[in-house]
Amino acid sequence: MSKTELPQIICHMMTTLDGKITSGTGENILDDYFSLYTKIEDKLNAKSWIIGRVTMQAFADNLTIELPKIRSRIDDKDYIVSIPNDYNVFTTDTKGVLRWKDNTIRFSNIKENLNLVVIVTINTPKEYLSYLQDKNISYIFGGEEDIDFRIVFKKIKSKFGIDRILLEGGGILNGSIMNENLIDQISLLLLPLVVNRTDAPSLFEGDIQKDLIIKKFTLTNIEKLENDVVWLKYLNKLNKI
Ligand SMILES: NC(=O)c1ccc[n+]([C@@H]2O[C@H](COP(=O)([O-])OP(=O)(O)OC[C@H]3O[C@@H](n4cnc5c(N)ncnc54)[C@H](OP(=O)(O)O)[C@@H]3O)[C@@H](O)[C@H]2O)c1
Structure with a gap:
């Protein structure tokens, strides 16, 4: 599959100096930096996001809501409702689960409502799937048991016409x-924070069963922001755009 069949994928995240994306204890350590995070996000000019289930x-809505009984046959075809805008x-x-x-x-920094699409x-x-159909929520199939993200991103480009997407975690989704x-x-x-706990998740939480393959990125931008925060931008050496 050639790269042009996929959208440009930009992973936008904030981490502590030890590469952690949360405290790991449930205590919120990122609140003070959230408005800066969205301010930089706005500069990235994206209209689409991919975000993990936990995040x-x-x-x-309330996770305990019970699923209603299936009213009609559900097949294995993507279900895409008509989409009012390109967010x-x-x-x-x-x-x-959700x-x-x-x-x-609704995202606090985006004027338009974002159309929800669930990857199943x-x-x-x-x-x-029946519940999602009843709610008029789009879903696309990403594989049999595990998600094959190449398939997912190919569909994101071909079925939704998306050329550029922000990946915003958490660590398990980013790692996959x-x-x-x-x-x-x-x-x-x-x-400018250090969590110093092994149970706090990192920016990329890849599967330890996979072979060690180090990915190399090139630094393309470095900017000192307010409150001792640094904005770093890296480009994947292999995926030249
Ligand atoms: N610091 C930041 O900038 C930032 C940004 C975003 C989030 N966060 C934090 O990150 C934390 C959550 O991170 P997390 O890593 O625990 O969870 P997550 O990445 O939000 O969710 C894990 C997701 O990965 C899916 N997944 C990954 N690979 C898969 C594969 N190959 N096949 C099937 N499913 C796959 C899981 O699917 P299933 O659910 O179907 O198993 C699940 O949806 C939250 O505390 C959030 O606040 C921080």
Whole structure:
């Protein structure tokens, strides 16, 4: 598959000096930097996001809502509702955990509502797919059991016409996409904090069963921001754009 069949993928995140994306204890350590994070995000000029299920829980409805019974046959075809604008947020949810109020999401720094698209697999419970259809929420299949992100991004480009997308974690999602060497750029806010706990997740939490393959990036921008934060931009050497 050639690179032109995929959108440009920019991983935009903030980490502590020890590369952690949260405290790992539940205590929020990023709040003070959130407005700076979104200010830089605005400069990246993206209209689409891909975000992991754990992170998207903050935008979801009550998780205990029970799924209704299936009313009609659910096949293995992508379900894409007509999309009112070109702002989208894709989230992975292979087990059908999240519940939604609506088929759009609001981000505090974006004027438009973002169309919600859930990435599922063939093994995702049919009750969940039926629930998404009832809510008029789009979903696309990303594989059988595990998600193949090449397939996902190819669909994101071909079915939604998206050329550029921000990947905003968490670490497990970032790690899976890094594993497939699909990240073109990293936009990193380096915060003047140290967590110093092994149980705090890192920027990339790849699978330890996979072979060690070091990815090399080129530094393209360095900028000192307010509150001792540094903005670093890196380009993937292999995915020249
Ligand atoms: N510092 C920052 O800039 C920043 C930004 C965003 C988030 N965060 C923090 O990150 C934390 C959450 O991170 P996290 O790493 O625990 O979770 P996450 O990345 O948000 O969620 C893990 C996701 O990875 C999916 N996944 C990854 N690879 C897969 C594959 N090959 N096949 C199937 N599914 C795959 C999982 O799917 P299933 O659910 O279907 O298993 C799940 O949706 C939160 O505390 C959040 O606040 C920090």
